[in-house]
Amino acid sequence: MSSAKYLSRQQLEHAFHLFNQVSEQLTDSYKQLQQRIGELNLELAAARSERMRQLAEKERYAHRFAQLLDALPAAVVVLGEGGRVEQFNPAACNLFGDTLQIGAIWSEISRRSVASYPRRDELKLVSGALVSFSEQPLAAEAGHILLFLDITETRDLQLSAERQQRLSAMGQLAAQLAHQIRTPLSSALIYTAHLSRPDLTEIQREKFSDRSRQTLLQMEQQINDMLAFARGEQYQMRLVDLKMLLQVMVQTLEPIVQQHDIQLHQSVATAGSALVTGNQDALLGALMNIALNARQHSVAGDTITIELNDAPDVWQVVISDQGPGVPEEILEKIFDPFFTTRNQGTGLGLAVCQAVALEHGGKISVDQSVTGGARFCLSLPKATPQSAQPASATLRPWQSHSESMIGSAA
Numbered sequence: 206m207s208s209a210k211y212l213s214r215q216q217l218e219h220a221f222h223l224f225n226q227v228s229e230q231l232t233d234s235y236k237q238l239q240q241r242i243g244e245l246n247l248e249l250a251a252a253r254s255e256r257m258r259q260l261a262e263k264e265r266y267a268h269r270f271a272q273l274l275d276a277l278p279a280a281v282v283v284l285g286e287g288g289r290v291e292q293f294n295p296a297a298c299n300l301f302g303d304t305l306q307i308g309a310i311w312s313e314i315s316r317r318s319v320a321s322y323p324r325r326d327e328l329k330l331v332s333g334a335l336v337s338f339s340e341q342p343l344a345a346e347a348g349h350i351l352l353f354l355d356i357t358e359t360r361d362l363q364l365s366a367e368r369q370q371r372l373s374a375m376g377q378l379a380a381q382l383a384h385q386i387r388t389p390l391s392s393a394l395i396y397t398a399h400l401s402r403p404d405l406t407e408i409q410r411e412k413f414s415d416r417s418r419q420t421l422l423q424m425e426q427q428i429n430d431m432l433a434f435a436r437g438e439q440y441q442m443r444l445v446d447l448k449m450l451l452q453v454m455v456q457t458l459e460p461i462v463q464q465h466d467i468q469l470h471q472s473v474a475t476a477g478s479a480l481v482t483g484n485q486d487a488l489l490g491a492l493m494n495i496a497l498n499a500r501q502h503s504v505a506g507d508t509i510t511i512e513l514n515d516a517p518d519v520w521q522v523v524i525s526d527q528g529p530g531v532p533e534e535i536l537e538k539i540f541d542p543f544f545t546t547r548n549q550g551t552g553l554g555l556a557v558c559q560a561v562a563l564e565h566g567g568k569i570s571v572d573q574s575v576t577g578g579a580r581f582c583l584s585l586p587k588a589t590p591q592s593a594q595p596a597s598a599t600l601r602p603w604q605s606h607s608e609s610m611i612g613s614a615a
Contacts, residue, residue: 280336280353283343284311291348300334300353311351323442324482324566325518325586327356335360386428389420396420444588447479447513447520450489455511458496466505472512479513479520480588483565488585491561491569494554495524495581502528502579510574519567522583525574539571558583 274281280297282290288311298305304314321329328336335357341350396417400410455471462469473479481488499509507527514521531539542556555569562569567585574580 278354280355282311282351282353284349284351286347288312290314297353300330300336300355302332322482322588325588333357386424389423393417393420393424441484442482443485444480445483445485445488447481447488447522447585448473448475450485450492451511451513451522454489454492454496457493458500458509461497462500462503462509465500465503467500467503468508470508470510472510474513474515479515481520481565481585482588483585487561488565491558492522492524492583494558495583498554499524499526499528499579499581502526504528507578516584519584519586522585523580524583525576525580526578527574527576528578530573530577531571531579536571540569 274294277294277296280300281292281294282297282305283292285291290305290307290309290311292307293305301314301318304317318330318332319328320331323329323335326337326339328338330336334355336353337356338351338353341352343349396413399405399413400417405413451471451473455469459469496509496511503509503526509527510523510525512521512523512525514523540555540559542553559569562583562585565585567583569581569583571579571581
């Protein structure tokens with residue numbers, strides 16, 4: 206009995222000892238836990254403070270961005286998923302009126318507000334305002350930002366400045382024209398004076414009559430070129446298919462170049478339509494002027510190449526020949542009014558071509574072709590599906606009084 210009691214006491218003491226050890230460990234663990242909780246509370250407070258600071262900073266940025274957005278003269282519209290309006294500034298509200306509402310579908314707003322698309326990056330509103338626009342996707346979410354700028358006043362000022370420039374140049378144009386037509390006019394007077402001679406044979410009379418007609422046609426072409434350059438008129442714009450335009454051009458050119466044993470080569474880089482917004486008669490006239498200029502600098506056996514290239518945002522019509530090319534020293538002057546290297550040239554043909562290109566939002570350039578001749582490139586902005594008015598059903602062949610009188614370019 207005493208032995209059992211003694212062993213039980215030992216076990217009890219051992220148990221108490223273990224209990225004390227565990228208690229001390231628990232106490233230490235609890236102290237460590239409290240210390241860690243304190244550290245975590247400090248870290249949480251610091252994180253909460255930093256988060257509050259970041260939120261406050263974001264709110265300041267958002268407020269500043271909203272103020273900036275409201276102050277922008279450009280109209281800004283933010284579209285979310287599905288093309289619905291999520292945000293816009295006062296300038297956009299002024300531009301589009303009550304049709305612009307949060308949650309509205311942009312395609313419906315556009316259908317009611319936009320009258321036409323004169324160019325790829327411009328639109329004409331039903332209110333009459335002319336607006337340039339651009340579109341950018343949102344970086345971190347589905348949607349787009351639309352940016353609109355009312356350029357009505359700017360375009361009016363540009364047109365006014367161009368009119369003033371043309372008016373200021375009219376004196377020079379008139380003087381140059383008088384100088385240009387003096388020689389053919391004198392020749393025509395001499396030829397017509399000969400027609401009254403009674404001793405002329407029928408062959409001589411026919412020769413003088415034909416020469417009179419040719420000089421008068423030359424004068425008429427010079428006057429027409431000057432008027433085309435001086436007017437700088439606004440063209441009626443429609444959708445024009447450059448492929449169809451080039452077909453008419455080639456059909457008109459073929460009999461002319463075949464008379465001089467010159468070949469035509471055509472290359473089209475697209476299987477579909479090549480639509481631009483423009484005036485088909487003005488474009489065809491400009492391209493024919495360049496092509497006939499190439500004909501006049503070609504000889505028998507040469508080839509004139511006409512290409513339609515698909516470039517980013519633009520269609521390019523390239524006309525190149527195998528003639529002597531354009532000397533480096535006159536490249537910068539070749540589009541200047543009244544600049545010509547030919548005795549019979551008016552020097553207005555290429556100036557008119559450049560005016561047509563600019564009126565269509567494009568540009569024209571010249572360099573040396575791979576064959577050594579001249580290479581003219583007319584670049585025109587691609588049309589949007591909604592651009593201007595529908596394409597005309599037919600194209601009228603380009604007409605001139607005389608092929609020899611048309612090439613008034615350098």
